[in-house]
Amino acid sequence: MNRIRVGLAGCGSVSEHYLANLQQCPHAEVVAVCDIVESRYRARMAEFGVGEGFPSLGEMLQGAEFDLLLNTTSMPSHYPLNREALLAGKHVYGEKPFADTYAHGLELLELARAKGLHLWGAPNVVTSPQFRFMAEALADGKIGKVHAAHACYGHSGPSWGPWFYKEGGGSLHDLGVYNVTTLTGLLGPAKSVIALMGTAVAQRVIERETVDVRADDNAMLLLDHGGAVFSHIQCGFVYRSANEDRTIELIAPHGAMNMLGWDWSPKGVQIRLECEMEWQTRCVASQGYSWQGGLAYAAECMVENKPCLMTPEHALHVVEIMEGARTSAKTGQRVELKSRFAWPIVAKGQ
Ligand SMILES: NC(=O)c1ccc[n+]([C@@H]2O[C@H](COP(=O)([O-])OP(=O)(O)OC[C@H]3O[C@@H](n4cnc5c(N)ncnc54)[C@H](O)[C@@H]3O)[C@@H](O)[C@H]2O)c1
Numbered sequence: 001m002n003r004i005r006v007g008l009a010g011c012g013s014v015s016e017h018y019l020a021n022l023q024q025c026p027h028a029e030v031v032a033v034c035d036i037v038e039s040r041y042r043a044r045m046a047e048f049g050v051g052e053g054f055p056s057l058g059e060m061l062q063g064a065e066f067d068l069l070l071n072t073t074s075m076p077s078h079y080p081l082n083r084e085a086l087l088a089g090k091h092v093y094g095e096k097p098f099a100d101t102y103a104h105g106l107e108l109l110e111l112a113r114a115k116g117l118h119l120w121g122a123p124n125v126v127t128s129p130q131f132r133f134m135a136e137a138l139a140d141g142k143i144g145k146v147h148a149a150h151a152c153y154g155h156s157g158p159s160w161g162p163w164f165y166k167e168g169g170g171s172l173h174d175l176g177v178y179n180v181t182t183l184t185g186l187l188g189p190a191k192s193v194i195a196l197m198g199t200a201v202a203q204r205v206i207e208r209e210t211v212d213v214r215a216d217d218n219a220m221l222l223l224d225h226g227g228a229v230f231s232h233i234q235c236g237f238v239y240r241s242a243n244e245d246r247t248i249e250l251i252a253p254h255g256a257m258n259m260l261g262w263d264w265s266p267k268g269v270q271i272r273l274e275c276e277m278e279w280q281t282r283c284v285a286s287q288g289y290s291w292q293g294g295l296a297y298a299a300e301c302m303v304e305n306k307p308c309l310m311t312p313e314h315a316l317h318v319v320e321i322m323e324g325a326r327t328s329a330k331t332g333q334r335v336e337l338k339s340r341f342a343w344p345i346v347a348k349g350q
Contacts, residue, residue: 004028004299007066007090008050009057009081010073011040013160014095017292018072019048028299032064035073057081061088068118070295071095074161076168079104082119086111091118091302093295096177098122098312100168102320102339109312118302121315123178123264124294126185126345130259130266133283134186134250135346137271143255149187149231151179151248153262157217157237162206164237170215172197172322176235180318182248182263183223183231189317189340190223190231195325200238221325246270264291313341 006028008015015033022030034054035041041053054060057069061084069085071078071094079099082092086108092098098121099105105121112119125131138146153175158164164174172180184190197216204211217237224230241247245267248259254274260281261267268284294310301308317339324335 001067002027002303004068004091004302005066006030006068006070006295006299007032007034007060007064008044008070008072009034009060010071010077010095011035011037011044012072012074014292015044015072016047018070018295019044019050021290021292021296023048025296025299027303028068028296030070031066032060034060057084061085061090067091068093068299074163075173076100076163076166079108082108083111086115086117086119089115089117093120093298094122096122097173097319097322098315099319102316102323105316105319109316112312118298119312120294120298120308120310121312121318122294123181123291124297124310125178125182125263125291126309126314127294127297128263128266128289129285129287130269130283131182131185131263132346133269134257134259135344137257137269138186138250139344139347143250143257143271143273144253146187146250146252147229148251149183149249150234151183151231151263152234152241152243153179153247154234154236154239154241156240157204158206160207162209162211165204165206165211165213165215165217167214170219171217171235171237172219172221172325173215175237176219176221176233177318177322178262178264179233179235179248180221180223180321181314182259183233184225184317184321185314185345186250187225187229187231188343189225190321190337191226192224192334192336193321193324193328194222194334195328196220197325197329200236216326216329219325219329221321223321309345311341313339314345317341
């Protein structure tokens with residue numbers, strides 16, 4: 001297999017970015033698209049020269065020959081469509097979160113394993129050169145053992161997609177998911193989570209629909225990574241992050257390190273050792289990384305039979321953390337986590 005045939009489901013906002021990215025990808029080709037709104041799949045067919053379009057995944061599975069489902073539908077459709085595609089023998093790359101609950105995510109993972117299929121869940125943040133730089137600096141012990149980390153991501157909320165504010169949406173699934181992936185990627189799987197989550201804006205008007213907001217728009221998580229390593233993640237649709245230039249901070253005995261820019265679109269890494277007066281800025285080049293390049297990366301791994309830094313076990317762990325956070329916020333209890341993934345993701349000298 002030297003070119004993966006892709007069927008894309010969900011022709012909304014994000015699909016445009018993936019389709020443009022995949023036009024430059026030598027390892028994948030989008031052969032079909034589908035959306036429950038006909039005008040949307042027809043528009044993407046015309047814009048990107050996609051040969052076939054369908055009003056549902058079921059019809060795309062029946063009518064088109066493809067190897068992999070790229071699922072860019074709204075969040076409530078992720079689990080059912082990913083499941084349908086795996087059952088039909090297709091590899092899956094799902095936008096985040098790839099499942100709504102841990103049980104559903106585990107079911108997908110076991111289904112993929114049983115059928116010998118690939119399963120990926122966005123985001124692809126662990127594939128950025130800045131993530132690699134930070135992971136290697138930690139492995140080298142440059143700043144010492146990190147026991148405290150903080151991540152913050154917020155904006156005023158999407159102006160489209162009423163579903164962002166309904167059951168299954170929310171700021172943790174949409175924004176915090178990036179930071180949960182990055183911090184567990186850097187510090188290791190979390191053993192437990194404690195969270196405060198709430199809905200600050202009770203009603204929003206989105207695409208002329210008045211939405212009674214059911215999802216969180218403000219969340220704060222504390223993760224216990226074991227060995228007294230703690231991290232904090234703050235995300236919301238109710239503020240713009242005060243410091244967009246520095247979104248993730250790692251603090252250690254011999255120095256500190258910050259990610260510059262968002263972890264899904266990093267601009268560099270700042271590092272300062274205890275003996276230095278000034279921050280040093282490193283790793284400013286994107287080296288071909290982009291957040292919408294996750295499928296192109298996965299296709300390259302498939303075609304060239306290379307190991308992939310993104311794993312379904314890590315994506316599942318992130319789903320479990322987010323579900324655990326919701327439970328913790330409801331009950332006021334700390335929630336223990338079961339899932340693990342192979343870590344470190346980037347080993348020293350790898
Ligand atoms: N928009 C962004 O900038 C962005 C960036 C990164 C990730 N994402 C993620 O991508 C996903 C989609 O986001 P979006 O902003 O494109 O949303 P959107 O609302 O613009 O698009 C979703 C599309 O999915 C379609 N859809 C819903 N259920 C379907 C089903 N069962 N079968 C076929 N089509 C279906 C809808 O009709 C809609 O066209 C979300 O998980 C989001 O978090 C979005």
